[in-house]
Amino acid sequence: MIRAVLFDLDETLIDRAPAIRAFVADQYHRCADILSAIPSERYQQEFLEVEQFGRVAKKIVYPELAARLGLGDEAAAELLQDYTVHYPRYATLRPEARPTLDRLRSMEMSLGIVTNGVAEVQFGKIDALNLRTYFRTILVSAVEGVSKPDPVIFQRAAERLDLLQGECLFIGDNPLVDVVAAEASGMSAAWLANTESPWPSDVPEPRHRLSTLADIIPLLDRR
Structure with a gap:
């Protein structure tokens, strides 16, 4: 679940x-x-x-x-x-992001962010968009001392939520750094399809492909 x-x-x-x-x-x-x-x-x-x-x-x-x-x-x-x-x-929020976060919160889902980057920049973007209150945990690679695709950062995110990896769904645009890496850590994962980071032809197709963040809701409803 x-x-x-x-x-x-x-x-x-x-x-x-x-x-x-x-x-x-x-x-x-x-x-x-x-x-x-x-x-x-x-x-x-x-x-x-x-x-x-x-x-x-x-x-x-x-x-x-x-x-x-x-x-x-x-x-x-x-x-x-x-x-x-x-x-x-x-920083520009995807138009469907906030309504999706609101819906997930109403479903009593725990929410988190796992991002590579410098703390000052990544937290700066999160705060500029007034997103921090949505998330129970935010992991930034420069703070954690480990970056995606290392499974440790995904495992650490689950631990911060007091959950098993198998109870977490990870959403990302990068096929290898986000989706393949999250699944290798034991999480479920969904790929937010992105023409700038196309799915590699030599990697098995993702189990879950999203056209928009709003597609997360029906995906969870089917599970």
Whole structure:
């Protein structure tokens, strides 16, 4: 019996693509003193290419980006600091996320988040969207000292809820880091289908595929 639903954050609860594009465009103007010699279009294109749709940590992204653009370590550090301070306010919640969370809460489901990232940024996004009160537990990899897809972070989330892994359903957009990893830890998992992270052809199809977060409700009703 499923008693808890756990979520990935970026590109699952949060619609990441429009947020990061808006942020990068604004960062270019905020940091014009160090970026003025670089065309805006090039900066945005290089950033998105280096970060690989969020798969690369920003502490790696900005030094590589600076090197590509002929900037130094000081510029990389300034850009990273700008990201840490300003990016959380760009977070955009999927339109169906809050109604789904409300419905799950009315069903007396325990809710949690398991996300990779830096605490200041991830908690900043959660608080900017007023989400914290929905969740009994929030695990951020930088705080936990372990990241998805390591099964430990999934097991730890279940323990924080005083549940077995088999009583938890994990929802995520990344086929391997979220879905395959959660199931390997002993949880059930559902894939939020995402064209930016397509399901690999060499991996067995997911047991549960969601077109939208609202699909969680009928999935639970069938169980």
